[in-house]
Amino acid sequence: MNDGFAVRVKNLTKHYGQVVAVDHISFEVKKGELFGFLGPNGAGKTTTIRMLIGVIRKDHGEASVMGYPAGSLRAKQLSGVVPEMANAYIDLSGWDNLMLMAELYRTPSTDAKKRAEALLQELGLYERKDSKTSTYSMGMRKRLLLAMALINDPQILFLDEPTSGLDVQSARSIRAMLRNLKKEGKTIMLTTHNMDEAAELSDRVAIINHGKLAAVDTPDNLSITGGRVYLIDLSFDKPVRSEVLAKLPGVSRLETAQAIEAADRLRAQMAMAGAGRPGGMGGGKGQMQGQPAGGMSPLAGTGTAEKPDSSRFRLYTENTTLLVTALVDFSRANSLTMNILNVRSPSLEDAFVRLTEEKSHEE
Amino acid sequence: MKSSFGIIDQTIRSFTIARKSIRIFYAKGPVVIFGLLFPIFLFLSFSIGRNMTLDFMMPGFLGMILFFTATSISPVVVPWEAQARTLERLMSCPVRLETIIMGDVLASFVFGTAISLVPIIIGLALGITISSPVLFALAVILAAICFASLGNVFSIPPSNVPATVNMIAAAVRFPVIFISGIFIPLDELPTWGQAISYISPLTYFTDIARNSIQGQSHLPLFVDFLALLGFTVLFLVVAMKMHQRTMPRRI
Secondary structure, three states: OOOOEEEEEEEEEEEEOOEEEEEEEEEEEEOOOEEEEEOOOOOOHHHHHHHHOOOOOOOEEEEEEOOEEOOOHHHHHOEEEEOOOOOOOOOOEHHHHHHHHHHHOOOOHHHHHHHHHHHHHHOOOHHHOOOEHHHOOHHHHHHHHHHHHHOOOOOEEEEEOOOOOOOHHHHHHHHHHHHHHHHOOOEEEEEOOOHHHHHHHOOEEEEEEOOEEEEEEOHHHHHHHHHOOEEEEEEEEEEEOHHHHOOOOOOOEEEEHHHHHHHHHHHHHHHHHOOOOOOOOOOOOOEEOOOOOOOOOOEOOOOOOOOOOEEEEEEEEOOHHHHHHHHHHHHHHOOOOEEEEEEEOOOHHHHHHHHHHHHHHHO | OOOOOOHHHHHHHHHHHHHHHHHHHHOOHHHHHHHHHHHHHHHHHHHOOOOOOHHHHHHHHHHHHHHHHHOOOHHHHHHHHHHOOOHHHHHOOOOOHHHHHHHHHHHHHHHHHHHHHHHHHHHHHOOOOOOOHHHHHHHHHHHHHHHHHHHHHHOOOOOOOHHHHHHHHHHHHHHHHHOOOOOOOHHHOOHHHHHHHOOOHHHHHHHHHHHHHHOOOOOOHHHHHHHHHHHHHHHHHHHHHHHHHHHHHHO
């Protein structure tokens, strides 16, 4: 059964004791597609990948890779794998690790040597090929793992967070390699916590949460349909009462500078270390829904610890035209100058947060 | 790219795994030195002061060296790989679990056999004679595979801490030394002692070695060989079945 799909998954399920790690998920990955597989920590991404590469057994459902049952020797022979948290053999050199993998995949020696040289050159490891990998940095080891996954010239790649925790150069090197592989027509299934990376590289993404698929679509479609809410970052020349601003027509939620910084910190942590859900769209300190502000002055002067005055805000709206017009009128009426007015489209990250939060709330 | 995935294909891949294991886990100075020294000192501690001839000492000494070396590293290879985070990558290669286990057993077999050659050569230099070298060589090979398989059985519990697995292995390895006719010939043991000795695979190798070097054995040779073969099959089957259950829990 080899029908244009590189991966077919139907009702795939895995339990760990009473915990349902993967709960009847179904999806397909087309041949030549780069398929992003996203989800918060513990959502079931790695368990799904492990079932597909044959490291753990499924409890229920069906899964095939390149037309063969997932985990079968034929499926494994056609696959390249970079498991999450995997390591190369640190007592072997980079070159010897590659040759070991080539032998395990029974790649002919001459082909293996040519490919190894090319891969090490492309990933910037050639100069250190004879050094033991115990002397490699984390970024170098990750790049070596990618080379090990490619030594057998696989038709499909399973990459479980290949850029997680890497320095900028190593992450860029791996992303560049993935782009090239995509151009070559390789099928790639990629898990990542980096939403920008997923949006940039993926043809389609699946979002898994609590073991269930929340959505499968292109990053653009998910951003639009999943996001819906636009973000407006603005800064005034003077502090403004947030409760007055929240009352403007079209404001569905408001964040003060404090909340924005906290959310940005969370987003940065998530990008760096895969820390799960970013902040920013949930309720919390420094956030408020639109509500009447009585007859108080819009300008600051009586701010409290609970309702701090601020000159910098992030507004969420489903109607940008209405809100931008209201903001201009508000500024004129109060002799304020807007130093920054930045309208941002919903991103994949916004969609991700929305979809994973929606699921959490439903449960 | 080969894609038959038959027995020959998987055997070739298991040799690759064995070479990898020998290089990474066995071919280390301290491991080789420990493999030789530990049985020597253990044996000396029990033989010094006792009136033993070289012909009597040699079979037991060989049995101990072979048993200790073939079971020394194999119990901790899988936990080491899991701890070093190389096991998942290995399991995702086109190899059966049985192939991984056979690779580890082969590595342990090579190590045990190679180390055992040292006392054999020393013994020959000191004047011992081996009456049937071919049978003796076969016994060394079969026993090395048997002990290596037993070593792999020790690694079944899904602990990724090598020290824990070593404790389990030690708890079995040391008692086995004392019930296998190494220090006291089987003929001199009481009936209940002989009955206990039959549950140890080392008993049968020591018996074959005594036949080859001393010219006398407690059991007929074919019984010794059949018993070693039976234990080998048993250990391999248990290792392969049980690792199927526990291996995925390591990652």
